[in-house]
Amino acid sequence: MEKQEESRECDKGFSCSFMLLKPEEVKLIDLFRILFSSNLEDRKFVDSSSETEESFRYRWLIFISILAQKMLMLTSKPMAWMGSKIEMLLNLLAINNFLVLLRGKTKKPDKDSATFISFIGNMDKRMKLDSKIKPEHGCHYYSALSMMASKASYENRAYIETIVKDHWKMEYLGFFDHWNDYQEKATTQLFFMRDKSENHDTIVVAFRGTEPFDADAWCSDFDLSWYELQGMGKIHGGFMKALGLQKNVGWPMEYKANETRKEPLAYYFVRDKLKALLSESENTKYILTGHSLGGALAILFPSILFLHEEKLLLQRLEGVYTYGQPRVGDEKFGKYMESKLEEHKIHYFRIVYCNDMVPRLPYDDKDLLFKHFGTCVYYNRHYQGKVVAEIPNKNYFSPLSAIPMMINAICELIRSFTICYSKGAEYKEGWFLRVFRIIGLVIPGVSAHSTQDYVNSTRLGSSDVFLPSEETIP
8 A cells, every 4th residue: 555655645646546457466356347336446466546436338448448458468479479480481481482482492492581581571572762752851751751661661770770771871879679668578679870961961760659469569559547747737647658657767867777677668768869969060960760669659758758848859850740649648738839839940740541540549539538639630441632621530440431441441451452553553452461462351440550541641642731831721
C-alpha cells in the first residue's frame, strides 16, 4: 500500500490521475472478476487514482486489454521464433531460384546483412525515393521522404545504412535500441539520418512501428493504461512507456540512472542527440516520423518537449509526419497539442489510407475518450487525398461499414493486378502482399495498413493537401 501511495505522488513531470494496467500480476480468476465487480479491492492488477464505478463496457475493454497482453506475454518467444523463420524463408526464396532449391545448393540468408529484408519489407521492396518529388516541394517532399524513412525503420542496421547512403545519397547517423522500464527490455527502435544540400539541412528521426511478430510492441498497442499530465490531458500509457516514461518517476527533466537498464530511454536519448546535432549549425532543422506505433511515438515526443519547455528543439522542429497512427490521447490532450503546435509553428500531418484499421483505434467513444488531432490527410483507394476533420467510419468495428469495407477490399485486390499497368512498373505488387489483400477480404483494414499503400499515397496523391492555405474539409 505504501508503494502504491508513493507512486501516486506527483510533480511537474508526472500525474496524480492515472489508470495503470499490470497484466503480469493478474490471475485467471481475478481477470474474470473484473467483469462482475467494479470494486478496486477485487482487481489488484489495475492501479487507478479514481475510485468511481465504471460501466460494464469499460470493464469489458479492460478485460480484453489485459487478456491480450497476458496472451502476448506468454507467447512472445514462440511469436518471435515464428517471425524469424518466416523472414528467413522469404529471404531464402528471394536469393535462390527454383532450380537451386531443387538441387539443395542454397545460399543461406544472413539476417544482419544489408540484403536481408524484414517481414514488412517483403510487402514493398521499393528502395528509391521518387525523383519527381523534390525538396522545393516543401511539406509534400518531407511527407514522401518521411514515409520511406518510416518504411526503412523496420529493417536491420546494415540495410538502413545502405539504403540511406547508397540509394538516397544522404548521411546515416545511426540506428538505436531503447529501453522500456515497464517491460524491462529494449522494445523501441529508431534511426537518424541527415538530408543536406546547399538549400536545406534536415535531420530525420524515424521511429519503428509494430512488427507483426513483436509481442512487446503489440503489448504497447493493447495497453489501455493512461496518465494525465498537468494541464495537458490524458495520454495513452502504453505509448508513453515505449517512448521512455521512467517507472515510478514519470517525466523529470533529467535522465535518472537505473542499474537494470541495458539501453537508454528513447525520449532522453533522442533529445540529447538532437541537441548535439543542432548545435553544429543554426540552419539545421529536424522532422519526426513513424508508421503505426512509430507514428504515435513521433507525435508524443514533442508533447514532452512542451512539458520540459525545450526551446531550441521546439524552434528547430520543422514538422511531424505520421502514417497509420493510432489515437494517443483524449480531447483535452488534442486541444493542448494543437494549441502548442500552432504556437511554435510546427507542421503536423497525420496521413491515413482508406480503411486502415489502426488509425481507428483505440476507440473514440464515451468510455475510452480517445481523440485524434492535427491535420488529417485522408486518401481513398484511388490515392486521391483531401484534408478532413474526421476520417470515415472513425471507429473500426461498425456494422454499417462492414459491407462497404469488404467491397473496397475486393477492389484493392483487383487493383493489385492492374496498378502496374495504369501507374507504372514501380507500383507492381508481389505475391506476398496479395496474400494480405486476400486476408483483407475477411478482415477489412488489415492490408490497408501496409506501407505499400502509404508510399503510393505520398507519390500518387496531390501535393495540394500540404499547402498552408488548405482548408479543412468536413
